[in-house]
Amino acid sequence: xxxxxxxxxxxxxxxxxxxxxxxxxxxxxxxxxxxxxxxxxxxxxxxxxxxxxxxxxxxxxxxxxxxxxxxxxxxxxxxxxxxxxxxxxxxxxxxxxxxxxxxxxxxxxxxxxxxxxxxxxxxxxxxxxxxxxxxxxxxxxxxxxxxxxxxxxxxxxxxxxxxxxxxxxxxxxxxxxxxxxxxxxxxxxxxxxxxxxxxxxxxx
Numbered sequence: 001x002x003x004x005x006x007x008x009x010x011x012x013x014x015x016x017x018x019x020x021x022x023x024x025x026x027x028x029x030x031x032x033x034x035x036x037x038x039x040x041x042x043x044x045x046x047x048x049x050x051x052x053x054x055x056x057x058x059x060x061x062x063x064x065x066x067x068x069x070x071x072x073x074x075x076x077x078x079x080x081x082x083x084x085x086x087x088x089x090x091x092x093x094x095x096x097x098x099x100x101x102x103x104x105x106x107x108x109x110x111x112x113x114x115x116x117x118x119x120x121x122x123x124x125x126x127x128x129x130x131x132x133x134x135x136x137x138x139x140x141x142x143x144x145x146x147x148x149x150x151x152x153x154x155x156x157x158x159x160x161x162x163x164x165x166x167x168x169x170x171x172x173x174x175x176x177x178x179x180x181x182x183x184x185x186x187x188x189x190x191x192x193x194x195x196x197x198x199x200x201x202x203x204x
Contacts, residue, residue: 034149034169036142037157045174046182047137051130054186058126061188062119066112073112076105118191125191130184137181138173145173 042048080102084092093099142154149169157163157170 032149032151033153033155033163033167034146034151035155035157035160035163035167036173037168037170039158040170041138041174041177042134045177047134047177047184050182051134051184051186054184055123055127055130058186058188059123062123066115066119069112069115073105073108076108080105121191122189126186126189129189130186133186134184137184138177141176141180142173145169145176148172 042052080098083098084102087095092102146152146154149172151169155163157168
């Protein structure tokens with residue numbers, strides 16, 4: 001019998017990374033550069049915190065949906081481990097009732113894992129949609145910041161090996177964003193069927 005991984009471990013809910021790189025990759029003909037720490041924008045802006053809070057709530061909701069079955073499977077696993085302790089594979093196989101229980105348990109585990117992966121892909125898809133919305137909201141504000149700073153190039157701090165503090169416009173962007181966008185609406189999404197099928201194929 002294989003151990004059952006928890007839904008939290010499968011989905012890594014405690015570490016939802018939100019990086020807005022697509023919006024922060026704009027260039028033009030001038031050479032003036034500003035640097036934006038996209039992780040700070042998400043972590044400190046009102047819109048970013050709104051998005052993160054809603055994503056965590058959706059993840060918690062998903063965990064609550066699967067927790068009862070997960071707990072039941074873990075209890076059944078412990079029961080079967082106790083029942084088969086000190087028995088050889090031949091003895092277990094000879095016990096028809098016990099063998100059937102183990103087969104039923106293995107099918108239950110596979111069903112649970114399929115559900116875990118489905119929810120994991122749903123959460124990832126929801127996260128991706130939320131980031132697209134966030135990037136759409138941040139782009140006009142970022143363009144205004146470029147104009148105000150007389151800059152033509154925006155680099156994300158993650159790709160800038162070193163820079164002087166005067167080109168770091170992160171705080172300015174957060175302040176402007178807070179004035180314009182304070183919330184991001186996040187709706188739970190189901191991953192497209194094709195994405196779900198690809199995930200199932202990868203498991204095989």
